[in-house]
Amino acid sequence: MPFGEIVCGSPGSGKSTYCYGKHQLFTALSRPISVVNLDPANESITYPCAIDISSLITLQDVMDEHGLGPNGGLLYCMEYLEANFDWLEERLKALGKDAYVLFDLPGQVELSTNHDSVKNIVAKMTKIGFRLAAVHLCDAHYVTDAPKYISVLLLSLRTMLHLELPHVNVLSKIDLISQYGDLDFNLDFYTEVQDLSYLENALSTSAPRFSALNMAMISLIEDYSLVSFETLAVEDKNSMLHLARAIDRATGYVFVPPPDSNAPPGTVDTSDSSASARSNAYSLFSSALGPMRGPADDVRDVQERWVDAKEQWDAHEKKQWRQEGEIIRDEAARASNIRERNPPEDVHMA
Ligand SMILES: Nc1nc2c(ncn2[C@@H]2O[C@H](COP(=O)(O)OP(=O)(O)O)[C@@H](O)[C@H]2O)c(=O)[nH]1
Ligand SMILES: [Mg+2]
Numbered sequence: 001m002p003f004g005e006i007v008c009g010s011p012g013s014g015k016s017t018y019c020y021g022k023h024q025l026f027t028a029l030s031r032p033i034s035v036v037n038l039d040p041a042n043e044s045i046t047y048p049c050a051i052d053i054s055s056l057i058t059l060q061d062v063m064d065e066h067g068l069g070p071n072g073g074l075l076y077c078m079e080y081l082e083a084n085f086d087w088l089e090e091r092l093k094a095l096g097k098d099a100y101v102l103f104d105l106p107g108q109v110e111l112s113t114n115h116d117s118v119k120n121i122v123a124k125m126t127k128i129g130f131r132l133a134a135v136h137l138c139d140a141h142y143v144t145d146a147p148k149y150i151s152v153l154l155l156s157l158r159t160m161l162h163l164e165l166p167h168v169n170v171l172s173k174i175d176l177i178s179q180y181g182d183l184d185f186n187l188d189f190y191t192e193v194q195d196l197s198y199l200e201n202a203l204s205t206s207a208p209r210f211s212a213l214n215m216a217m218i219s220l221i222e223d224y225s226l227v228s229f230e231t232l233a234v235e236d237k238n239s240m241l242h243l244a245r246a247i248d249r250a251t252g253y254v255f256v257p258p259p260d261s262n263a264p265p266g267t268v269d270t271s272d273s274s275a276s277a278r279s280n281a282y283s284l285f286s287s288a289l290g291p292m293r294g295p296a297d298d299v300r301d302v303q304e305r306w307v308d309a310k311e312q313w314d315a316h317e318k319k320q321w322r323q324e325g326e327i328i329r330d331e332a333a334r335a336s337n338i339r340e341r342n343p344p345e346d347v348h349m350a
Helices: 015-028 059-066 070-083 085-094 117-127 140-144 146-163 174-180 187-192 196-206 208-224 237-251 281-289 299-308 310-341 345-349
Strands: 003-009 034-037 049-052 100-104 131-139 167-172 229-231
Touching: 003 015, 003 117, 003 146, 003 237, 015 034, 015 100, 015 131, 015 237, 049 085, 059 070, 070 085, 070 117, 085 117, 117 131, 117 146, 131 140, 131 146, 131 237, 140 146, 140 167, 140 174, 146 167, 146 196, 146 208, 167 237, 174 299, 187 229, 187 299, 196 208, 229 237, 229 299, 299 310
Parallel strands: 003 100, 003 131, 034 049, 034 100, 131 167, 167 229
Antiparallel strands: none
């Protein structure tokens, strides 16, 4: 059964960078992954692209042919893709039944909040057997200001209600959050969205005229009780792994490495007997459904890493990287010494 992620969010929220980062991570973990670019305005694609909408339709052609602006042209492209879904279906089927596909969407938020094409394309993909989750990226700098935070909560809620998929909202670029000054609350207040009434003070100071409206929106968000956030720093392995676990739980994906696959670099392979190498459905499902335990799984760890002790952690990581680099250099030097002392047989013969 193929699985996938609909990666959506405003322009610049980090969708394409996330797709690239996840492609690198999953390739290192020997997990299947393919990335599909559905953004016809994506000019410099950094990731290896399995399917590119530009080979079906380009934004420039639509704008030239129909006299549309960039926004109208983009909506046209998505409607065209919907009408020609068999083009996408044929290529998705070629990726195989075990494919794991990331769909890199354009940044126009109306595509995931009210326009119907993406929703209809998603429905068609579900019909052909895809299990999808929506991954909605929001720039973390929105939480540094109460009115902006309300707007991002509303946008997330609207996207969840429109796409009707298992949904993971993500505060992206969390590594930059300390640059925007002190937060009014700890990070868990913003990610767990438990009691928004604490925002009342900040809202009535920054926009007193709209305080009743703001409070009405807060109670709307709380009544639905749907929105919460994960966090992401795309270059941090623990952060990426945590998000991957959260998305796997949303889609119900359980990864069983093929028996002949190598352990990912930097991990200890403990599967010395054939029994422990065999997949055990019970333990797989109980670990998939159990509590998440790993670095960065608790938002308080994220707070410590990127807010409270960012400089100390940065220095610590730099030291670790230096040490790892030295170990690799030493090993390479030792290997080349051994080769010089014991040249291969055919060199002796000569
Ligand atoms: N510091 C930091 N920058 C990021 C992160 N994710 C994306 N960016 C940067 O944000 C900018 C926009 O990213 P991009 O992936 O093009 O956004 P898109 O328009 O949503 O596809 C780029 O300059 C990225 O390098 C992150 O986790 N941390
Ligand atoms: Mg992009």
